Amino acid sequence: MRKFARRAALVTGVLGAAIGLTATTATATTTVSWHATPSGAYTAHAVSPTLTVPAAVLTCASSDVTAGTLNATSATGAGIGNINTITFTTCKVAGISFNVTMKTTPWKIDVSAVNATNPQWVDGQISAVSAHIAGVGCTADFTGTVAGHYENNTGNLVLPGTSTTLIASNASCLGLISNGNVAKFKASYAVSTHPSITTP
Numbered sequence: 164m165r166k167f168a169r170r171a172a173l174v175t176g177v178l179g180a181a182i183g184l185t186a187t188t189a190t191a192t193t194t195v196s197w198h199a200t201p202s203g204a205y206t207a208h209a210v211s212p213t214l215t216v217p218a219a220v221l222t223c224a225s226s227d228v229t230a231g232t233l234n235a236t237s238a239t240g241a242g243i244g245n246i247n248t249i250t251f252t253t254c255k256v257a258g259i260s261f262n263v264t265m266k267t268t269p270w271k272i273d274v275s276a277v278n279a280t281n282p283q284w285v286d287g288q289i290s291a292v293s294a295h296i297a298g299v300g301c302t303a304d305f306t307g308t309v310a311g312h313y314e315n316n317t318g319n320l321v322l323p324g325t326s327t328t329l330i331a332s333n334a335s336c337l338g339l340i341s342n343g344n345v346a347k348f349k350a351s352y353a354v355s356t357h358p359s360i361t362t363p
Contacts, residue, residue, distance in 0.1 A: 196237075196238055196239065196240065196362050196363065197236065197237045197238075197239070197240045197243055197274055197360065197361070197362050198235065198236055198359075198360070198361055198362070198363075199233040199234060199235060199236075199237075199243055199244065199358050199359070199360050200235070200358060200359050200361075201233075201356055201358055202232075202233045202234055202235035202358070203232065203233060203356075204230070204231065204232055204356075205228070205231045205232070205233060205244075205354055205355050205356045205358070206227065206228055206229055206230075206231065206354075206355040207227065207228035207231060207320065207352035207353060207354045207355060208225065208226075208227050208228075208352065208353050208355075209225060209226045209227075209350040209351055209352045209353070210224075210225055210351075211223070211224065211225070212225075212226045212251070212348065212349060212350035213324070213348070213349045213350070214296075214305070214329075214346050214347070214348050214349075215324065215346065215347045215348075215349070216331065216339070216340050216341075216344040216345075216346050216347075217344060218338065218339050218340070218341075218344075219256050219257060219336075219339040219340060220256070221254055221255070221256045221261060221263075221296065222254065222255060222256075223251045223252060223253060223254040223255075223263065224252050224253035224254075225251075225252045225253070226249065226250065226251045226252070226350060226352070227249065227250050227252075228246050228248070228249050228352060229248045229249070229250060230247040230248035231244065231245060231246050231247055231248075232244065232245045232247065233245075233272075233356075233358055237274075240273055240274040240275050240287065240362070241271070241273045241290075242271050242272070242273060243272055243273065243274055243360065244271070244272030245269035245270070245271060245272065246268075246269055246270040246271075246272065246289065247268055247269045248265070248268065249265060249270070251263035254296070256296075256298065256301065256339060257339065259298045259299055259300075259301065260298055260299075261296050261297065261298035261301070262296070262297050262298070263294060263295070263296050264294065264295050264297075265293065265294060265295075266293040266294060266295050266304065266306075267291065267293040269291070270289050270290070270291050270292050270293075271289065271290045271291045272287065272288075272289055272320075273287050273288050273289075273290055274286070274287035274313065274360055275287050275288075277362065278312055281314075283314060283315045283316040284312045284313065284314050284315065284316075285312060285313050285315070285360050285361075285362075286310075286311075286312045287310075287311065287312065287313060288308045288309060288310045288311065289308065289309045289311070289322070290308045291308075292305070292306060292307055292308060292309060292329060293305075293306045294306075300336070300337050301335065301336035301337055301339060301340065302333070302334070302335055302336065303331050303332070303333060303334040303335070303336055303340045304331070304332045304333045304334075305329045305330065305331055305332075305346050306329070306330060306332065307327065307328035307329040307330050308327065308328045308329070309322050309327050309329060309348045310322070310325075310326035310327060311323060313354075313360055315359050315360060315361070317353075318353060318354050318356075318357035318358070319351050319352065319353055319354070320351070320352040320354055321351045321352075322348055322349060322350045322351070322352075323349060324347040324348060324349030324350075325347070327345065327346065327347050327348060328345070329345065329346040329347070329348060330343065330344070330345060330346070331343065331344040331345075331346060
């Protein structure tokens, strides 16, 4: 009888450990580390954004995210938001007027960490960027990512133009833009819903 009781206790312990491990694993895989409040649709506006390559600077009067979405949660911070439609107004390079358009959609908003210098900011990037510029005698494509941060205290998505992997391709631009040029995009977008993006 005592031997049966010991075996029963052993089996119960093993089952309990297995159940505990399963519960822990499930909890770990479903933990959400980033939150956006409010989520859903948003718009955003920037004044005087610039795109700089070694031989030229493209300056626009303004830029607008006319259709964007924020997800309520993201386990890693990747893809917590989308830029579904973005427009650029009155853009020029060396006095030449340009149109700037999205080639693919959506562009992704990723967040990665709380900013080291300001706890109200979160660091991140806009990824999956693919844009086309076209003016008289000049066309080029730009693809890659643009690093920046989102300011919870101001509601601004800030792209300082200091860290980017935007690369020029299919360039035919009077020597102003060449294939392989790294472009720096600088802008500050005021987000209409002023969301709070946080991690526990």
